Amino acid sequence: MTTPILFFGGKGGVGKTTLAAATALGLAQLGRRTLLISTDPAHSLSDLLDQPLGDQATNVAANLWVRELDPDAAREHYLAAVKDNIRRFAAPEFLREAERQVELAGMHPGATESALFEALCRQLDELEQWDHIIVDTAPTGHTLHLLTLPESMQAWTQALLAHQLDARPGNLPERDDPRRRARDLLQARQDLFQRTRTRLQDPRLTGFVLVVNDDRLSVSEGVRARETLERARVSIPALIINRTVRPESQVREAVESRFPKLTQVVVPAAETTPQGLADLKRLAVYLQDAGLIH
Numbered sequence: 057m058t059t060p061i062l063f064f065g066g067k068g069g070v071g072k073t074t075l076a077a078a079t080a081l082g083l084a085q086l087g088r089r090t091l092l093i094s095t096d097p098a099h100s101l102s103d104l105l106d107q108p109l110g111d112q113a114t115n116v117a118a119n120l121w122v123r124e125l126d127p128d129a130a131r132e133h134y135l136a137a138v139k140d141n142i143r144r145f146a147a148p149e150f151l152r153e154a155e156r157q158v159e160l161a162g163m164h165p166g167a168t169e170s171a172l173f174e175a176l177c178r179q180l181d182e183l184e185q186w187d188h189i190i191v192d193t194a195p196t197g198h199t200l201h202l203l204t205l206p207e208s209m210q211a212w213t214q215a216l217l218a219h220q221l222d223a224r225p226g227n228l229p230e231r232d233d234p235r236r237r238a239r240d241l242l243q244a245r246q247d248l249f250q251r252t253r254t255r256l257q258d259p260r261l262t263g264f265v266l267v268v269n270d271d272r273l274s275v276s277e278g279v280r281a282r283e284t285l286e287r288a289r290v291s292i293p294a295l296i297i298n299r300t301v302r303p304e305s306q307v308r309e310a311v312e313s314r315f316p317k318l319t320q321v322v323v324p325a326a327e328t329t330p331q332g333l334a335d336l337k338r339l340a341v342y343l344q345d346a347g348l349i350h
């Protein structure tokens with residue numbers, strides 16, 4: 057059975073969004089409650105499905121819901137929470153500097169990534185509401201970074217927690233400490249990252265489908281992505297070679313040796329740009345045959 061959480065990643069333009077959507081639709085057609093979620097700020101699911109989508113899960117077919125994470129909303133939510141927290145517990149001499157750091161950090165593109173990642177963690181934390189969550193990701197570099205983020209964010213949260221413990225005035229009983237809630241919030245966030253990491257590294261729960269095209273650049277990037285995923289101990293249920301025009305045997309011969317011991321799925325180029333549910337259904341057949349949808 058397909059793992060409950062399935063990521064689709066690969067170089068820009070290889071077909072992640074298309075194949076993630078086809079897989080989600082295939083699973084939904086098996087009667088599974090499926091959420092297709094995009095972390096790519098350049099949302100393309102609404103174009104692919106030809107309907108407006110947003111940050112709330114929208115039902116697009118039987119058993120299929122789609123959500124496009126809103127990066128600006130996620131960043132605002134994230135920075136507001138961080139500042140609120142800092143205001144509650146930072147020692148006065150630390151406060152101004154801390155807020156300045158948050159402001160600066162908020163302008164960094166990484167802040168949006170962190171915020172999107174946190175929003176995704178919250179979504180994955182509600183896994184029990186779904187049979188499958190299919191994640192359409194931004195181009196590889198980005199996504200792999202996302203997968204390693206929990207570690208750095210955890211370190212940051214831990215540092216704040218340690219500082220907070222040092223800063224608690226000794227004469228206040230624990231229950232009256234106004235900063236207690238802040239510490240609880242930090243702890244909850246820390247726990248969320250920990251749970252997410254555990255889930256991402258559990259091959260029964262999470263798989264990362266690598267998508268490449270039949271060209272040298274995307275194959276090389278795929279090989280590097282595989283190494284990174286293996287280092288991060290994330291399982292790869294399949295490699296999809298998408299949009300091929302050569303005969304399948306030639307594709308396999310050219311690509312197979314670069315990806316030893318990975319299940320490989322060849323999806324030929326469709327005659328027209330896939331758009332809408334009917335086209336996605338046709339693509340889903342290949343993924344079903346390869347065992348990705350079962």
Ligand SMILES: Nc1ncnc2c1ncn2[C@@H]1O[C@H](COP(=O)(O)OP(=O)(O)OP(=O)(O)O)[C@@H](O)[C@H]1O
Pocket residue numbers: 066067068069070071072073074075096100193194195298299300323324325326327328329330
């Ligand atoms: N099997 C296929 N046959 C024909 N066209 C395809 C196929 N798969 C994807 N495409 C087309 O290739 C283009 C890129 O696909 P898609 O948007 O799914 O890629 P992506 O990896 O999500 O891109 P990005 O990195 O920009 O998010 C689109 O125009 C899509 O319709």
Ligand SMILES: [Mg+2]
Pocket residue numbers: 072073074096100192193
């Ligand atoms: Mg895409």
